[in-house]
Every structure is written in C-alpha cells, then in structure tokens.
Amino acid sequence: MKYAVCINHVPDTAAKITVGSDGKTIDKGGVSYVISPYDEFAIEECLRLKEKNGGEVTVVSLGSDAHKESLRKALAMGVDKAVLLKDDSTRDSFSVARALADCLQEISPDVIFFGKQSVDYDDSAVGLMVAEMLGLPSISVIVKLEIADGKVTAEREVEGGREVVETKLPAVFTAQKGLNEPRYPSLKGIMAAKSKPIEERPASAAPPKVEVLGMQKPPARLAGRIVGTDATAVPELVRLLHEEAKVI
C-alpha cells in the first residue's frame, strides 16, 4: 500500500497575526510556523495505516523552502519520504490543487490524505479539488476510517451526527479532529529524520482563478453592555439580540 499525505506550513494558531504593508498578505515577522493542525491528524492516520498494513508513506507540501521544517517534522514522526513542490509564488486553492494533483498522479498512492482544511486561508477546498482532478472518490471531514481488502468504510461528521460512507481505493480523505491523537516525533525520530532526504520538485504551473485583493483584521470587539439585572430586562435583551446582534 502506498499512502500520501499533503500538508501545509501555516502560522502557529497561537501567533498574533498582523496584516502586512501591502494590505494583501500577513506580516510574517516574528510568526512561527507549524504543520496545519488538521494535517497532523492526516499524517497520524497514514502512519497508523502503514503500521497495520505495511507500505510506505510519502508527505508532500507545496511552497517555499520554509516548508521543509514541517516536512522534517513529518519525517521525524515516521513518514518515509518527503517531497517539496518548490514554489515561491502566491497561489489560490485551485492552483495548489493542480500542482499537487500532478505530483500525486506520478506517486499514484492508494490512499491520499489531507487535513479537512488548512488553518491559514480556511478554504477547505484543496483536498476535494485534487480528488476531482484525479477522478478519485473522496470522503471529507472523516473521524473514523477502516480499510479492509480494498474496501473503505469511513465515518464523517455531518450537522448533528455522523454519516457512514463506503468507497473503494484509491481514494482521497480529509481528516477532522477526533480521527486520532497525533504522536509527538520522538527525539530518536528527529535524529533519524536528519538523514532522510527531502526531494525537491518544481511545482507545475497553474494560473490562479482567484486573486486576493485585500486583508483586514476583524473589527475590535466592543465592550459588553448590561441591559438590566432582573427579569424585566428580558424583552429588551430579546429585542437587542434580534435587531442589533441579529443572532435570534
């Protein structure tokens, strides 16, 4: 069995983000980058599948040299091979998906994993676009996966419950929190990863279909307001929630 997991290198979710001087990108100064958290579930699931069924796990990331840090961590967790689709340009989800799909076509894995979304732009699009481009079935937002004799049963999160889905390999999956508990890379794993190569390939060109025009921080949250302290305030509270906050 061949497994491929596509990961993104994103600002740490705890980092304080500011918009850069161009108004279109974030200011990267002082921001530390990590593997996108949902991608860690995807890595862990591939490692568990490999430990159970044998095979080989390849991790793929598209981006600048900085992505090597996340690829190295994946290698330290136990992934066998790493591919960096070297590209410094700004891409949209489609353009990323196109380049990943071209690379995955060559690797031709049985199982392709993504995180359900990358926590930088939150498009939740790349994994499913790749499946479409490769003509493969896809199951998104999965919280449980079983593979036996080429038959796949997955559970995915839907509004208010779970859905059980079947498909056949090869297939694309996107991982949701709860699928597993990702391991820490062991110190031995980190040392072993030093000698594993990261293969660099050019990313195939694909003009973006969407352009970012501007980025804005959300407006500062306003201070709270006390409407009243007893039951007589309820009608006013309901009115405000309905008319001002528009939440009910």
Place this chain on the structure above:
Amino acid sequence: MSSFQGVDYYNSEILLAEDERLVRNTVREFVDDNVLPIIEKHYEEGTFPVDLVPKMAELGLFGATLPARYGCAGLNNVAYGLMMQELERGDSGVRSFASVQSGLVMYPIYTFGTEEQKDHWLPKLASGKAIGCFGLTEPDYGSNPAGMITRAERRTGGYVLNGAKMWITNGTIADVAVVWAKLDGEIKGFLVERGTPGFTAPEMKGKHSLRASVTSELVLQDCVIPQANILPGTGGLKSPLMCLSQARYGIAWGALGTAMACYDTALNYAKSRIQFEKPIAAFQMTQEKLVYMVTEITKAQLLCVQLGRLKDQGVARFTQISLAKRNNVYQALEIARMAREILGANGILNEYPVMRHMANLESVKTYEGTHEMHTLIVGEDITGIAAFA
C-alpha cells in the same frame, strides 16, 4: 503547537539548526500537554508525577545525548539543553528528574562503567523501566564532597558500604543508586540496587521547594554489593565532578526555561491588568522590570548556545559551565521575584506558575554547586588563587 511562543528578542533562533528547533518544539508541546495541566496539583500535594516517566521515556528524554545502541537519541548538547529548558519551563522538579537520570546516572555508567554494566542498565534507564539516583552529598559534606565519610571496604566477592547520603533526588523511587564512597582513601563510584540488604532510602519531607520531586536520604549500613558493581573507570573527586558538569550544564538551560515562563506570564499580565484606567504595562516601573527580564533572558540564551557549541566541540571548561549555572539561576530567581511583584497579590496564587518557579529556584540556586561555590570556582580560574579549601 504551543500557546507559549518563546522569547527571542535577538533573533537567536537563527543560531539553532532545524533539528535543534524541532527537539525544542516537541518538548515544548509535550510540556504544555502533559506537565502544565497536572503540575500545580502535584506541587501542592508534594508528589512527583510518576506517570510522566514512561511518557518522557517514549519521547526519548533520558540519556538523550548517548548513542542509539543503548536506545538513546544521540542528540548534540544544544538540543539537549533546549530540551532541559522546556522541561524546566514546566517545573524544576521534572527537569531535575531528567537531569539526574541522564547526567548523573546514565552518564557515569556510560563513561565509567563496564560493557556489562552499560548493556544491563542503559537501555532500562533510557526506557524508564529503571529509575536512577546519584549519591554524593552527605549531611556534613555538601560543598566539600572531598571530605565524605562514606566508606567502601573489600569483602570476599564484593564490597561493603557504610555511610549516609542526603538531598538525593529520586532516591526513594530509584532502582539503582550511583553511590560515591572512599575505597582505600580514593573516591570510587558504586552501583547499589534497590532492595540490597543494608540499603534504605527514606524520603525527606517538609520541603517548601521542589515539591513535585522526590528528595531522599540514602542509608548504607553494612551494605554488601557484588564485585561487579564498582564503576571501574572512576577514581578521585574528578569522577563525580564530571557528572556534575553534565547536570550543571542542563541547569543553566533549565533556569532559562523558568525565566521565560515567568517573563511571559508577567508580560501578558501587565498588558491586561488595568489600574488607574490603563494597563500596568504603561507604568515606567513595570516597564523597567520587564526590560530587565528580557535583557537577562537574551543574555542567558546567547550564553547557553555558545556554551553548548563549545561542549559539542569538546572544549567547554567546567569553569565556563559554572559561570553559566551561576548566572542563569541567579537571574532566573531575580526574574521570578520581579514577575511576582508585577502580578501583585495574584503572583502568590497557583493560578500562575511564578511562585512555584520562584520557590523551586531557591533549591536550584543551591544544588549542584551553590551560587557561592560557583563564584569561587570562576574566581579561582581568573585569578589563579583558590579562595576556598
């Protein structure tokens, strides 16, 4: 991911290799997930979190600089230091456990032991299946270990040990003790296993510091150990001092971890605590404290990285390690106290890590060579005149 984003005022991150950063980030995350949520309770109850031992072993934290053939990671000294920094950002007691297991038990067995001793003990200690302790200090011989009273005498097929050790981290929970004793007037190291007749290790109670760590006495009363349990490579005070250099090196980094935790806490608090309609970070006296903290942390970081590089080249002198241990622990304690002041009354609560770190650092300042002894070690080194002994 860790909610702690580190302190890096001088972009010293670029001094670290990719694998060194990965080691630090991994241990940082481990500490966030496994140490910080439980440590205050253990501290309050005065218990060591033994559940951490197998988890730390799985990560490869014990004997992390030793080679792979014993089940160890083979880290360089900078990566090892960063690991200690993060562990002590959790708690000095947790870092002490790893320091003792690695620098004071596995290191002497690796350096002074026979092949049989290494093959027997190192994999067990690396995997956390065995816990070790280090018995040098005695009730009446702390800064002056050369005067130790503990004696070993030859007996058919082995040695008989008599004496008492004190302030021994992990003593009560240890499966093996590295005990230092005089044999024909020369200091030698011996491995004393738990359960050996004549050997007991009662826990010392009543500590106001390092409460999440086991501290013990070792009592050796006509304790007979086999011939095979002497560490043959040991000879003279230099042997235990070599071990202490390992541990002191880790402490220099560890203190930095506590300082970062206290600074991070104080900075966040100062920015959000409002008095006189503005955050207390807006007051000059608060800023002065915060600047002192970040300055000393920055200096200590650079000191540690350079010391680690020297150690990796095999040219670090023990006097340089003394300077780093002395400075970093002193400054960490100053920083902890300032952080407590910035937090005001909140600083004494266990909602914040500050008071715990402060109380811990009082021990760290004294153990593994007191602040004063390190002053005199460096003093002798630069003047050529010993002011002690």
